[in-house]
Amino acid sequence: MKKMILPLFAIVMLASCGGADTSGGKTTEPVAEKPKDPAYDKGLALVAQNDCLTCHKINEPFTGPSYSQVAEKYAGADAAKIKEISEKIIKGGTGVWGSALMTPHASLSQEDAEAMVKYILLLKK
Ligand code: HEC
Structure with missing residues (x-):
């Protein structure tokens, strides 16, 4: 059970990181586009x-x-x-x-x- 926790933690970290990147892109897009x-x-x-x-x-x-x-x-x-x-x-x-x-x-x-x-x-x- 303990072995499962670490990879899971890593996946959550990666996912939240990626999420932050996309939302950053989304906030700038409508401004740049006509x-x-x-x-x-x-x-x-x-x-x-x-x-x-x-x-x-x-x-x-x-x-x-x-x-x-x-x-x-x-x-x-x-x-x-x-x-x-x-x-x-x-x-x-x-x-x-x-x-x-x-x-x-x-x-x-x-x-x-x-x-x-x-x-x-x-x-x-
Ligand atoms: C025979 C030449 C000619 C054609 C064809 C023509 N125009 Fe014009 N257009 C002019 C001229 C000259 C003026 C400036 C009139 C003036 O000084 O009041 C003008 C002015 C305009 C203005 C500004 C009007 C204003 O009062 O400031 C618009 C918008 C415009 N035209 C759109 C069009 C559109 C859309 C078409 C096609 C359906 C078209 N024109 C076709 C010659 C033309």
Whole structure:
């Protein structure tokens, strides 16, 4: 019986040690990782399917502002602001970033336009 106790003790020590290591890893992970927002994938797919990238690039201004500039400008945008920007994509517009014109995207639904805006806002550096 006595012979059993020592190996058992060693196993318990090892297990608790390993446990401490994993929990240490777990506490740092969510901080290092970007929060996974489902809007990101949906918006990215829609931007790729539409003509957005003929005028917008992610990091450099093109015909329109870069998406990272847009994300910077509207950081912390609330639902009302997201709605307003989405309506502009649908209706088209000019004057905020310069004199170039964004063409209307009348066939887009409000929901899809908002998904794209949410994706763009996640591109903040
Ligand atoms: C014909 C070129 C063109 C296309 C196509 C285009 N954009 Fe734009 N976009 C612009 C221009 C130019 C501006 C800046 C308008 C301004 O200064 O008010 C702009 C501005 C924006 C803004 C910022 C709006 C604001 O008021 O600050 C967003 C967001 C945006 N576009 C998203 C999109 C999305 C999403 C698509 C695809 C559905 C798209 N754009 C397609 C040219 C374009």
